[in-house]
Amino acid sequence: MGALNIIVTVKQVPDTHNISVDAMKEDGTVNRALLPTIFNPEDLNALEEALKVKDQLGGKITVITMGPPKAIEVLKDSLYRGADEAILISDRKFAGADTLATSYSLKCAIEKLGKYDIIFCGRQAIDGDTAQVGPQIAEKLKINQITNIINVEEVTHESITLRRQTEYGQEIVKSRFPVLITVTAEANEPRFPSVKRVMMFKNITKKETEESYDETYLKIDTDRSKKYITEWSADSIGADSIKIGLAGSPTKVKHIEKVVLTANSKNMQDIPNTEVGICALINELKNEHIFG
Amino acid sequence: MSNFYNDNQDIIFHMENMDLRRIVELKEDNFTDSKTCRYSPLDYEDTRDNYKKLLEIMGDITGNYIAPRATEVDQLGATYKDGEVAYAQGTKEAIDILKKADLMGMTLPRKYEGLNLPKTIYSMCIEMVSRADASLMNLVGLQDIADTICKFGSEDQKARYLPRFARGEVMGAMALTEPDAGSDLQAVMLKATQNPDGNWYLNGVKRFITNGCADVSLVLARSEDKTTDGRGLSLFVYERDKNMTIRRIEHKLGIHGSPTCEIQFNNARCELLGTRRMGLIKYTMSLMNGARLGIAAQSLGIAEAAYREALKYAKERNQFKKKILNFTAVYEMLTDMKIGLEASRTLLYETSKIVDIKEGLEERMEKYPERKSDLRDEISKYTKLAGLFTPLAKAHNAEIGNKICYDAIQIHGGVGYTTEFSVERHARDQRITNIYEGTTQMQIVAAIGGITSGLVSERLNEYENDNDFTKMPDLFKSLQELRTNLELAVSHIKKRNDNLSIEFHARRLTEMALYTVNSYLLSIAGLKNDRKKQIAKIYTSKALPDSRSRLEFISSNDYSIVELHEGIINH
Numbered sequence: 001m002g003a004l005n006i007i008v009t010v011k012q013v014p015d016t017h018n019i020s021v022d023a024m025k026e027d028g029t030v031n032r033a034l035l036p037t038i039f040n041p042e043d044l045n046a047l048e049e050a051l052k053v054k055d056q057l058g059g060k061i062t063v064i065t066m067g068p069p070k071a072i073e074v075l076k077d078s079l080y081r082g083a084d085e086a087i088l089i090s091d092r093k094f095a096g097a098d099t100l101a102t103s104y105s106l107k108c109a110i111e112k113l114g115k116y117d118i119i120f121c122g123r124q125a126i127d128g129d130t131a132q133v134g135p136q137i138a139e140k141l142k143i144n145q146i147t148n149i150i151n152v153e154e155v156t157h158e159s160i161t162l163r164r165q166t167e168y169g170q171e172i173v174k175s176r177f178p179v180l181i182t183v184t185a186e187a188n189e190p191r192f193p194s195v196k197r198v199m200m201f202k203n204i205t206k207k208e209t210e211e212s213y214d215e216t217y218l219k220i221d222t223d224r225s226k227k228y229i230t231e232w233s234a235d236s237i238g239a240d241s242i243k244i245g246l247a248g249s250p251t252k253v254k255h256i257e258k259v260v261l262t263a264n265s266k267n268m269q270d271i272p273n274t275e276v277g278i279c280a281l282i283n284e285l286k287n288e289h290i291f292g
Numbered sequence: 293m294s295n296f297y298n299d300n301q302d303i304i305f306h307m308e309n310m311d312l313r314r315i316v317e318l319k320e321d322n323f324t325d326s327k328t329c330r331y332s333p334l335d336y337e338d339t340r341d342n343y344k345k346l347l348e349i350m351g352d353i354t355g356n357y358i359a360p361r362a363t364e365v366d367q368l369g370a371t372y373k374d375g376e377v378a379y380a381q382g383t384k385e386a387i388d389i390l391k392k393a394d395l396m397g398m399t400l401p402r403k404y405e406g407l408n409l410p411k412t413i414y415s416m417c418i419e420m421v422s423r424a425d426a427s428l429m430n431l432v433g434l435q436d437i438a439d440t441i442c443k444f445g446s447e448d449q450k451a452r453y454l455p456r457f458a459r460g461e462v463m464g465a466m467a468l469t470e471p472d473a474g475s476d477l478q479a480v481m482l483k484a485t486q487n488p489d490g491n492w493y494l495n496g497v498k499r500f501i502t503n504g505c506a507d508v509s510l511v512l513a514r515s516e517d518k519t520t521d522g523r524g525l526s527l528f529v530y531e532r533d534k535n536m537t538i539r540r541i542e543h544k545l546g547i548h549g550s551p552t553c554e555i556q557f558n559n560a561r562c563e564l565l566g567t568r569r570m571g572l573i574k575y576t577m578s579l580m581n582g583a584r585l586g587i588a589a590q591s592l593g594i595a596e597a598a599y600r601e602a603l604k605y606a607k608e609r610n611q612f613k614k615k616i617l618n619f620t621a622v623y624e625m626l627t628d629m630k631i632g633l634e635a636s637r638t639l640l641y642e643t644s645k646i647v648d649i650k651e652g653l654e655e656r657m658e659k660y661p662e663r664k665s666d667l668r669d670e671i672s673k674y675t676k677l678a679g680l681f682t683p684l685a686k687a688h689n690a691e692i693g694n695k696i697c698y699d700a701i702q703i704h705g706g707v708g709y710t711t712e713f714s715v716e717r718h719a720r721d722q723r724i725t726n727i728y729e730g731t732t733q734m735q736i737v738a739a740i741g742g743i744t745s746g747l748v749s750e751r752l753n754e755y756e757n758d759n760d761f762t763k764m765p766d767l768f769k770s771l772q773e774l775r776t777n778l779e780l781a782v783s784h785i786k787k788r789n790d791n792l793s794i795e796f797h798a799r800r801l802t803e804m805a806l807y808t809v810n811s812y813l814l815s816i817a818g819l820k821n822d823r824k825k826q827i828a829k830i831y832t833s834k835a836l837p838d839s840r841s842r843l844e845f846i847s848s849n850d851y852s853i854v855e856l857h858e859g860i861i862n863h
Binding site: 189191192193194195196197198199200202 | 330331332333341342345346349352353357389392393394395407
């Protein structure tokens, strides 16, 4: 039985929990330069599930991200937490990609990697909240996909059984490999970086390579200088230039509206802390369809 | 959510200002590990950077993962059923997350998969763990028994046990106390017998054994027949099997997550550590000194947690139309608490550094026996200093820590007495720190020799030689008076030339030594930073009258307590 090959797709996103007043530019777009960036939270959950599978069955975890050079930070963080290999897909030609162009680019990189059994993705990223990239990758690779995972029930060398959350309840689904899985925050509490791995990889650099993916050259060696984060360009993954970046993105932003929510003080009223007062409030909320 | 390293300006101050060159030089020995070990540092700056990154991860785990579980761990506690002990769920999860982060074998050499961390950085980690969950510190801190195996075990024992500790595969315990051997460990009765086949077997009962359910225990036992004192005791490594039963666990005031076991050995096979008869005099003393330093850090961490709760509450709570923080009585308490914390931290790191240098020199001597004569004097100096500072730090931090927790409840008023706020938990957890690993009274017994021998004064000379106190003339005048008071008190008692006087005044002398040492250490920090200078000023201004009053009492030759206590107590 061969060792499992696991891929995790990750994304560096603006930290939406720490948004300051200057986070928006005049034109209403996000001022990324001013926002601190973080590891997209549900991608950490995806990585954790991959690590749990590896803890149990062994195997190799390759983490891929598409982004600017700075996105190497999430790859390093992935290595700290236990990933074996990291690949940065970075190219000016990828700029302005929507979900369709992103999933196409990731698909090209995954095909270049070759063999894989499981692809773990976070359900969605906190900057766009679309939850489209994972499913689109699966469609393009023509493999099974199971989304909204809240628990891995069982995993073997041939298949995985998962509990997924749906609008109406929960389902238990089993799939043979290869399969793409999107993981939700509910699935786990991600582990922290390993101190030893931080000490090992903190000075790791990236290396552009047009060569095909070569495991022997990436093999971890006592000579630290030999471990790199691989960087692939649009050309090296053989991406069709009209399907990537802005050109490959049918999503066009027509208009951005700044919505400022303010309480209308005229409508403010004190609710007496009595049964009658609270019942009246509940009724009003029901009538306004705020409560189901 | 907070990171217990990044949110603690005082730890960061020490990290940034501490000169670790000597320690790193001893610990890393020309960075030879970097040739064989991938996570080993390349130079001094790289080592410091590794320490910082480690502390940030520990801060993240303790603040964001362990602390949120602590209340439930306290409520559920470790439980006992059918001869087995189960940790609370939160405890299990915390151990697992620390294990995955490679934080269960911090001080072990890299050769055995450890992180080769000096005690100074380890003390910072232990403080953070204790701030998050005091009871977890006991379990994490007990990984220290691996240090004792590392120091005194055979190559074979080290290879078999140490990597498992470093990976967090096994947890440890030290089985010393018995029903009739508490502070007086010379009275240990548990029997170790060697069979003709050469194997050792244990028979007897140990009590109050923290984490007695552990996979690997160091057991102090009587190996020499017909002996009654400490010289008949040896230390054994015992790996858990069916021949040891856990009879019960204690129901305690605090640290509920840490199981305190009564265990019985029924012809349980074990192995001798080091040489026979050295069990108490050498190995247990070394084991306990490490544990005492751990408690000095634990009490500080608990106090830090209680202080933060008290400050937060004082800022929120309004009475008489103002925040209670703005009442003089309250802000004085908080100021004293904060200064107590910073004094404790300074003393903890000073002690840790001394222990690091001592252990580093010892390791060096073992590695390069030909340099023995060059190293001997320095080893002797740092051994004495470690013997003095370890009990001083343990006694000081545990007593001040208890006071801080007491005052933290006081600031909360009535709600602080309820379980809705966490200060009552901190106070309960803190209460053990001045009892276990030797009560404060036992620490004073351990420290007094170094105080009366003039060792404190020698250290103070070094502080004066290494630092330019002329920049702070007023403060220096106070330091000089504290020092003179201590030296006068010591010489006064020595002139009486009887043990009873020393015994009677030992606590007072220890307090005077602590006022002096702390004032010096805080003043040294004050040379780097104006805020620290203010801390030194306030600490010293309160220490001076306390020191004077003790000198006055000692000089008065009033021994009426010694003469009259029986009639008073037994009335």
